[in-house]
Amino acid sequence: MDHESSDDEIPVLVKPEEKVNLTVASQDPALEVASLNEDDEIPNLVKGLDDTPTSKVPITIVTGYLGAGKTTLLNYILTQQHGKKIAVILNEFGDTIDIEKQLTVSDMNSTEAKPIPFVPLANGCICCSVKDVGVAAIENLMEQRGKFDYILLETTGLADPGNIAPMFWLDDGLGSTIFLDGIVTLVDAKNVIKSLDEGFGDERKDVGDHDRDEHGPLLTTAHLQISHADVILVNKADLVSKKELDRVSARIKSINALAKIEITTRSQVPKLDGFLLDIHAYDEVKDADLKFASKGHSHLDRTISTHTLSFQALSQEQVSSLDVFLRTMLWEDELPGNIAFQRFEIHRLKGRVPTTDGKVLLIQGVRNIYDINEGKPSQSEKPGGVSKIVLIGRGVVQSAFLESLLWLLHST
Numbered sequence: 411m412d413h414e415s416s417d418d419e420i421p422v423l424v425k426p427e428e429k430v431n432l433t434v435a436s437q438d439p440a441l442e443v444a445s446l447n448e449d450d451e452i453p454n455l456v457k458g459l460d461d462t463p464t465s466k467v468p469i470t471i472v473t474g475y476l477g478a479g480k481t482t483l484l485n486y487i488l489t490q491q492h493g494k495k496i497a498v499i500l501n502e503f504g505d506t507i508d509i510e511k512q513l514t515v516s517d518m519n520s521t522e523a524k525p526i527p528f529v530p531l532a533n534g535c536i537c538c539s540v541k542d543v544g545v546a547a548i549e550n551l552m553e554q555r556g557k558f559d560y561i562l563l564e565t566t567g568l569a570d571p572g573n574i575a576p577m578f579w580l581d582d583g584l585g586s587t588i589f590l591d592g593i594v595t596l597v598d599a600k601n602v603i604k605s606l607d608e609g610f611g612d613e614r615k616d617v618g619d620h621d622r623d624e625h626g627p628l629l630t631t632a633h634l635q636i637s638h639a640d641v642i643l644v645n646k647a648d649l650v651s652k653k654e655l656d657r658v659s660a661r662i663k664s665i666n667a668l669a670k671i672e673i674t675t676r677s678q679v680p681k682l683d684g685f686l687l688d689i690h691a692y693d694e695v696k697d698a699d700l701k702f703a704s705k706g707h708s709h710l711d712r713t714i715s716t717h718t719l720s721f722q723a724l725s726q727e728q729v730s731s732l733d734v735f736l737r738t739m740l741w742e743d744e745l746p747g748n749i750a751f752q753r754f755e756i757h758r759l760k761g762r763v764p765t766t767d768g769k770v771l772l773i774q775g776v777r778n779i780y781d782i783n784e785g786k787p788s789q790s791e792k793p794g795g796v797s798k799i800v801l802i803g804r805g806v807v808q809s810a811f812l813e814s815l816l817w818l819l820h821s822t
């Protein structure tokens with residue numbers, strides 16, 4: 411059965427209610443976040459509705475291929491009227507002399523060791539910048555807290571934005587002062603399809619055998635930047651035809667149906683607030699976004715695609731089983747139950763799961779980190795309605811994932 415559409419029949423699963431176990435965790439030591447073994451007691455990290463990170467500074471990560479228009483976007487944002495005092499972090503690897511940025515704010519020579527210059531801009535915004543990312547640079551910047559209320563991080567040369575998101579998820583790390591608001595990816599409308607099709611080439615020199623094996627086409631940097639994005643700007647629209655723009659948009663949606671897509675020229679986004687800045691992509695899971703993602707977009711890309719698992723509202727006891735499913739899938743790269751599956755990897759995950767006692771749980775995941783919080787039911791959501799988990803990844807066979815999840819929920 412094809413579960414692509416949100417109109418699919420939903421299996422009925424009603425079980426007795428019990429306590430909810432919620433986790434934020436990773437098993438990848440490289441991510442330097444708390445790691446839990448199955449035997450460990452799982453901390454209850456349920457956040458209440460009022461526990462929003464209001465005192466934390468939002469950070470938006472701007473990724474994109476060389477020349478896609480990242481600096482043009484930063485310049486554009488810095489000159490708009492948004493009332494924000496923005497600090498810019500430029501992540502420049504290698505020989506920075508060759509790639510010196512020409513931001514609107516010209517004094518860009520600070521390093522993490524020196525005091526950070528703050529430059530007032532005409533629109534009331536104050537800009538400062540640090541070069542090089544890394545925890546130390548951000549911590550250093552945070553010592554100047556109060557002078558800015560928003561951070562933009564341009565990730566020049568950073569191949570994989572999935573590695574950076576976990577830095578902001580735990581309260582004892584950077585997450586106590588900053589929260590990740592969203593990842594914005596710029597793609598060059600003229601070249602992005604070529605970049606995605608380089609899957610059989612050797613575009614990413616840093617990939618190991620893992621990335622070239624039975625998964626099929628190679629995971630390119632363009633795939634990684636698109637699959638992790640919350641907002642995608644298809645930039646340089648002036649250089650291609652309308653037909654080509656449609657082709658690019660369809661290909662991008664087939665990879666990441668959760669992201670909002672905007673076609674731009676010179677990175678000029680019509681609306682910044684709520685579309686590109688202050689989007690809370692890691693603490694909100696909007697019903698409408700999941701509905702859009704589950705619409706059944708064509709699977710035009712053979713490397714990464716978006717899939718939706720739809721199922722019935724869960725009892726509290728079944729919520730614990732869902733937690734087991736997520737842990738097994740994200741930490742062990744396996745599916746619970748005796749179910750045949752091919753090797754897979756999950757880049758991004760979002761879900762809304764209503765419970766039979768009238769709550770709604772919001773699930774967020776990046777790679778093997780995930781987080782479940784209690785949210786507010788939306789006006790259109792009926793109590794005990796349909797649960798949806800949207801997965802963006804490679805090697806995901808939707809029917810196998812759903813079968814595994816339903817097996818676990820039925821055996822609860």
Ligand SMILES: Nc1nc2c(ncn2[C@@H]2O[C@H](COP(=O)(O)OP(=O)(O)OP(=O)(O)O)[C@@H](O)[C@H]2O)c(=O)[nH]1
Pocket residue numbers: 474475476477478479480481482483566645646647648649674675676677
């Ligand atoms: N024709 C056209 N040129 C653009 C557009 N957006 C940016 N550019 C130009 O493209 C070039 C690269 O833009 P940048 O903003 O520097 O791109 P970037 O992503 O920061 O580049 P790197 O830092 O090298 O990765 C510049 O010459 C821009 O003026 C656009 O929409 N159309």
